[in-house]
Amino acid sequence: MKLNLNLKLRQITLSLTIFSCVGMLTFIGTAVNAAPPNTEINTTQTINSNGLPGMTNTLNSAIAIANANQNANSVTNSTNTIAISSGTSINNGAINFVTNFTNQLDKASQAVTETANSLVNTAFGFLGVPYKFGGTDTETGIDCSALVMLIYKESLGMVLPRTAAEQAKASQSIDEKDLKPGDLVFYNTMKRTFSHVGIYIGDGKFIHAPRTGSIVRVEEMDQTYWKKRFDGARRVTAQSPSIQAH
DSSP, X not given: OHHHHHHHHHHHHHHXXXXXXXXXXXXXXXXXXXXXXXXXXXXXXXXXXXXXTTHHHHHHHHHHHHHHHHHHHHHHHHHHHHHXXXXXXXHHHHHHHHHHHHHHHHHHHHHHHHHHHHHHHHHHTTTTXXXXXXXXXXXXXXXXXXXXXXXXXXXXXXXXXXXXXXXXXXXXXXXXXXXOTTOEEEEOOSSSTTOEEEEEXXXXXXXXXXXXXXXXXXXXXXXXXXXXXXXXXEEOOTTOTTOXXX
């Protein structure tokens, strides 16, 4: 009878101990979740020396691991947020840069096209004007360099030098493959460089005032006569000190 009573007492004591430990673990888990990162919970004040052997150390270890995991998650989330934020900023910046650059290219291309169209359209207005060496009057006749000078002045308000050689000196050399409508093409027709000039109008053609007895007309650049005498292509820019804008 006494043995059974002692057994019952031990069972009751063990049950109470287990119940207390479970309750304590629940309380500590709640406290860990509620505590801000890096907050430490002192379990030695919660569990007295009468607890189960090693329980205090075990609980402290568990809490330390929980805190470490919570801090790690916090850092990971912050890092991800920064990465996402930075990535979004970089992506937006790249998109804005490309958009602005494309818009600038479009505007520049449009400006070049408008300039070329203006030059070519103005040049076509001189078709049929008679040639006259040294002439600058469309009524009596003009020469090659006068034609170029009049077209640039009328279409763009730019005043080019009077002679073909001076116009070559005042313009920028370019490769023939880079020719665009409005560029100048030069020829050696008088046994000297840059003795003749015309305006490229695209599709391998140029407009010019050829010689005495002829009129302003369009020629093919790949004709044998002009191919043999080709002196180079050049582009007029406003930066040349010899070119004035009006």
